[in-house]
Amino acid sequence: MSDKTFKRIQDLPARHLLEAGTPMCAGCGGLEAIREIYDLIGEKTVFVNAAGCMTLLAVYPFTPFRGSWLYTAMASAPAGVQGVRDALDILLKKGLIGPDEDLETVALTGDGAAYGIGLSSTSAAIDRGLNFMYICYDNEGYGNTGQQTSAATPHGARTATSKGPNGYCGHKKDLYAVWAAHKPAYVATVAGAEPLDLARKIKKARGLAGPRLIIALAPCPTGWDFDPSESVEIGKLAVKTGIWPLKEYQDGKTVHTVVPRPRLHVDEYLKRQGRFSHLFFPKRNEVVLKEIREAVDAYWDGIC
Ligand SMILES: Cc1ncc(C[n+]2csc(CCOP(=O)(O)OP(=O)(O)O)c2C)c(N)n1
Ligand code: SF4
Ligand SMILES: [Mg+2]
16 A cells, blocks of 8 residues: 555544445444444543454554554453553553543443453453443344354344244343443443434443443344345334333433333334344244243333
């Protein structure tokens, strides 16, 4: 690459690269959410990124990250953040950097790391009161390696490792509740398709210290099998059907920031995605569809 081209790429605003210059799938809902979050938290950030789809964002020199980025194994993003946070704190204490040069320290991982492989190091980091933000983009499977089942995969979904007539027979882990049980500073669910709700929560999280988790729904055209042009619509349907509750935890209390009224039938969300098509064709799988519907109804019956 010529120096001129390199300079042109480096001069592009981050959002242009996120749209045009990355090797991500078209319509990636995780990328949509991260772009919105990055617009708010800005360049004075260190992303400690566990292996997953978003690792591809760091392909130098096309990276949209204008701040710093560190790659870790799937299990250890929070441990990586601890090292970066400690180094910054030492530099601050010694006066080698000023408060204006401090950086937001962020763990960035998929659900495979956040809900499963990295949960132990996450729990320990919360116990230590680590001052960090954890952003999990949740595409409900190991997307980067071909959408195998993860602990975030929803009941009934077909993945590369759950291809039977009933799809995945397990249930999505409640990571929000797992984090809340640790009594951290903040936990929130967001969706890129609901940008105002997302923006308010990111601003709130930035104003707090201590462990803070943001779980972003990541509609994944490749792994969920829908047309990339429908990504935003799928995200909105996840909220409107009550499948993806938008909520936040602070000081021991959970508040639902969006209550879907009237709540659409879950089929409106499920039938738009190939990963649930076996529940509708060649004939409706009433047993599994009922299980999914009743779980969502039971959740909201407990809220309102
Ligand atoms: C311990 C470990 N097991 C497996 C892998 C291979 N691997 C790399 S990325 C990935 C998928 C990660 O899934 P997730 O965290 O949900 O991120 P996504 O790929 O969906 O963005 C896997 C399994 C790995 N890097 N480390
Ligand atoms: S596999 Fe899914 S999450 Fe990964 S880049 Fe593609 S659309 Fe995004
Ligand atoms: Mg994933």
